[in-house]
Amino acid sequence: MKRIFLFVMTNLAVVLVLGLVANLLGVNRFLTANGLNLGALLGYALIMGFGGAIISLLISKPVAKWSSGVRVINNPQNADEAWIVDTVKKFADKAQIGMPEVGIFDGEPNAFATGAFKNSALVAVSTGLLQGMTREEIEAVIGHEVAHIANGDMVTMTLIQGVMNTFVVFLSRVIGYAVDSFLRKGSDNNSGPGIGYWVTTIVLDIVLGFAAAMVVAWFSRHREFRADAGAAQLMGRTQPMMNALARLGGMVPGELPKSVAAMGITGGIGKLFSTHPPIEERIAALQNAQPGRV
Numbered sequence: 406m407k408r409i410f411l412f413v414m415t416n417l418a419v420v421l422v423l424g425l426v427a428n429l430l431g432v433n434r435f436l437t438a439n440g441l442n443l444g445a446l447l448g449y450a451l452i453m454g455f456g457g458a459i460i461s462l463l464i465s466k467p468v469a470k471w472s473s474g475v476r477v478i479n480n481p482q483n484a485d486e487a488w489i490v491d492t493v494k495k496f497a498d499k500a501q502i503g504m505p506e507v508g509i510f511d512g513e514p515n516a517f518a519t520g521a522f523k524n525s526a527l528v529a530v531s532t533g534l535l536q537g538m539t540r541e542e543i544e545a546v547i548g549h550e551v552a553h554i555a556n557g558d559m560v561t562m563t564l565i566q567g568v569m570n571t572f573v574v575f576l577s578r579v580i581g582y583a584v585d586s587f588l589r590k591g592s593d594n595n596s597g598p599g600i601g602y603w604v605t606t607i608v609l610d611i612v613l614g615f616a617a618a619m620v621v622a623w624f625s626r627h628r629e630f631r632a633d634a635g636a637a638q639l640m641g642r643t644q645p646m647m648n649a650l651a652r653l654g655g656m657v658p659g660e661l662p663k664s665v666a667a668m669g670i671t672g673g674i675g676k677l678f679s680t681h682p683p684i685e686e687r688i689a690a691l692q693n694a695q696p697g698r699v
Contacts, residue, residue, distance in 0.1 A: 443579075446575060446578055446579070447575060449574070450570075450571045450572075450574040450575035450578075451571050453570065453571070453574045454567050454568070454569070454570030454571030454572075454573070454574055455567035455570070455571065457566075457567075457570055458563045458564075458566040458567035458570060459563060459567070461563070461566075462521045462559060462560070462563040463521050465519045465520060465521060465559065466506075466519055466520045466521070466525075466526070466527050469517070469519045469527060469529070470508065470527070473510045473512075473517075473529065474510050474511060475508035475509070475510045475527070475529045476508055476509050476510065477506050477507070477508045477527075478490055478507045478508060478509065485535065486509070488540070489507060489509070489530065489535075489543075489547070490507050492543075492544055492547050493505060493507045493528050493547055493551065496547060496548050496551040496639050497551055497554075499639055500551055500552070500554070500555035500635075500639060501555070502523045502524060502526075502551070502554055502555050503523065503524025503525060503526075505518070505520070505525075505526040505527055505528045505551070505554060506525075506526070506527045506528070507527075507528055507529070508527060508528070508529040508530075509529065509530060509531070509532060509535070510529055510530075510531055510532070511531070511532050512531045512532065512533055513531065513533040514531060514533040514534040514537050514538070514653060515530075515531045515533070515534060516528070516529060516530040516531060516534055516546050516547070516549075516550055517529055517550065518550035518551070518553045518554050518559075519559060520554070520559060521559065521560075523554055523555065523557060526554045526559075528547060528550045528551065528554070530543070530546065530547065534546065537652070538649065538652055539648075541645045541648070542645060542648050542649040542652055543649075544640060544645060545636050545637075545640060545645040545646040545648070545649040546636075546649050548635070548636030548637075548639040548640055548646070549632045549633060549635070549636040549646065549649075550632075551635075551636075551639065552631070552632040552633075552634075552635025552636050552638075552639065553628075553632045553635075555635065556628070556631055556632065556635060558628050558632070561624075561628070562621065562624070562625065562628075565620070565621055565624050566617075566621055569617035569618075569620055569621060570617065572613070572617065573609075573610060573613040573614055573617050574610075576609065576613060577605070577606045577609035577610050577613055578602075578606055580605060580609055581601070581602040581603070581604075581605035581606035581609065582602055584601045584602065584605040585599050585600075585601035585602035585605065587601075588601040589601070622679060622680050625680040625681070626679060626680065626681060626682045629680075629681050629682055629687065630682065630687065630690050633646055633650070633687050633690065633691055634690075634691070634694060637691060637694075643691045643692070643694070646691060647688050647691050647692070650684050650687050650688050650691075651684070651688060653684060654684040654685070
């Protein structure tokens, strides 16, 4: 599976584009030409940080369809497709959200939910998931994805990513200005930021960006427990979700594009950047939440 989730990478790409545009327009030079204006910098950081996150959220559904090769089920062609659509509708009604679009994509076992709004989201499952699980287990996975939508996880992830981006942009430029001022101490050249500012800012954008990704991944891991519990609640018992997780633990998960990997049923890289907790911890959390429930 592609191990760094798509939302973060799409968001970082948008931020880089916004940063390039800002540089071409001379915004950075304006902020540092005659001493750093912290108020103006904070406004710039907020626009850059939340601008990238919000744009990523708004384009998340079409990007997911394109990058995953999702075929949206507008008119079910067979009994299996009709069952998937009916299952999504059943859970959406129970969760009191609008009916999401439903899609299938080719690949190894996985599923995801995405979209900017609760009432116009997308739930997609892979062919490998449909072929490798029982219907009850597939129901649990679909319930997990509907729970993500009902919990507003896409919007919450956007807000957290926006805050992290803002800190990255703000801190990298404040530190870059300080480094540049130190290197140019005694110089009469006040025409604008020097090489120290640009190099420091670029390096810190990368380093702090990775640190921010760790924070976002940490939240994503905690959010998975809520979606597992939400699936159990939608189904009325915990055992199907536990069975689905156990089944996934014995499978090779399918690759998801990084923009939707955080909303998949499984995935991540390493401990710090993993978007999902270990399968064993998720099963244990379900067992501890409702002991004896079957």
